[in-house]
Amino acid sequence: MVTMKDVGREAGVSAMTVSNVLRGNTNVTPETAKRVREAADKLHYRLNTTSLSARSLRVSTSRHGRNFSTIGLAIFELDRPYPSQLASLISQAAEKRGYQTVVQETRINAENERSIIERVSNQFCDGLIFSSSRLSAAEIEQLSNHRPTVLLDDDRPQQDIDTILTPSEAGAQAAIEYLWGTGKRHIGIVGGLGDNLVNAAGEDNDTSATFDINDTRHRRLMGCYNAFEKLGVQWKDVPIIATPWTDTDARKAIAGNADLVRSCDALFCMTDTTAFGVIRGLKDIGLRVPDDIAVMGFDGIEMGAIMTPSLTTVAVDIPMVAQKAVDLLIERIDDESDRERQRIVADFHIAQRESA
Template structure:
């Protein structure tokens, strides 16, 4: 059976270069990586996971633990991370946290510490201090970590800037009485909630309202659970009560799709009577009637940043970074773009 040394010799590179090339490391030039892959193919080289783990202490497998995989956005995020991991020669084990502390603890104790070299984790119920005690010292990248004093690298979704762009877009299409669906205005009174995803999206909306000199109060903010059925029912109650907006920013696309159905049920025309914009950029929004304008999180960019951070921490753990390298905690934010569709096209 061909070994990594055989591949390196056939490609005319060092063993380390061959290893990095087959892992998809971006530091290896495309020309060199192609040469190594051709050499590996000619030798019928395949990586034996158990053997590699025994030799290096690394399995080449990372964990991805994300909430509510049965919903479109988390599912699409996991797929993007898995694709990016594969480009780096890594395999993924995807787990659903289910918004349960017990489930998160189980994942950290069993999957992360025993099977994976490192993990990309979306915490919902465990604190960074608890993660430190549970994860076994392996590299960990968090998604949307709300800690004031971060212990781990983190990639954020573009909550504030995206929400601000959503409100500005509604303003630009002529909306002046704008509602926000999916958040209770009072969460800003709770420090922990104020820094959550919903809190940061609310903060972005409030900044836009202030910049545009739009007066709002608690009646502009309508709470609902983040699923289609609750959003639909909430819109029924809102319309039946006589409360109407000319523009509606929904904190997620799932909420927006439910709102569109609820408005249609009551004969409210979108976008003529009420323009609607969502947040996330899930695929379903392109096919709704009307199609949904959205703030699309660039999931490929989010995945790229998360995997690059994790790869760096894996190299640190393996002693593969130069002495003097900055090891301080890093916090990055994914890009976004506004996708204008029929739900705001007046």
């Protein structure tokens, strides 16, 4: 199948320039536009006609005095605090730049992701911010007709799409080192992976994980591993409780691992939402936070500051993630050049509160 990159290669321009020409943008010189159309004809390439119709309608509407510039946001879930807060901040940042946001939920399902990208590409969207864990960068570009795209927290090796990452590895390492610095010596991890896996050092372990650094959960576990190695703690001795990253599942996991939990003096939870469930689960088994056991989360969502006890956490600069994602996307929309793609890791700090 002929792609925009093939047309761009034939015409001596970027895929973005091809997209601009074939979608009717006027920010390309007539000479370049002619060369692109000739290359497309030569290779028998045609842009999705539904997409072209949507684009033409949006441009026509804008010319009549109403600006409907729109970006798509495909995010893994909307019923949890972190992604919903991030989605809200992205929408606000986009609005300040004159863009509306269409939000879709992927549920980390490849078929959902493909369907959403195709729908967004066939609507009035000039670009896409996409939180993906199933599709390759090449497939995303192909499905989106090479519309400008920014990936969220996708650390797979790829050079074609701008990416904004949370500081999973560095943040998790800082969390373990923080707890150790407060005098905790029996630190457990909640939200790890299940059995029959191999740890980062290649040693068999009943409770450790195969580390795929391209996955958020694995990168956070790698940060924990690095911290314990630095502190001289054997990874096989670290209690790891496997659970999905939800409050209800985390609460159940505490009850189901009560004896293991009681052997710890601190628990590092892989997300703040997990930590909320852990704190409730600890109360269920008669442990007080932080008197009996300390609890620390990861994300820095607003809710953590107002709960009782307030949550000590790795506070990611979520507004930075949102702003950078929007800025990078609009730069791609406005700039036809094929500049080098950017990979930005968000800032973080330890928010010290009551729970640890």
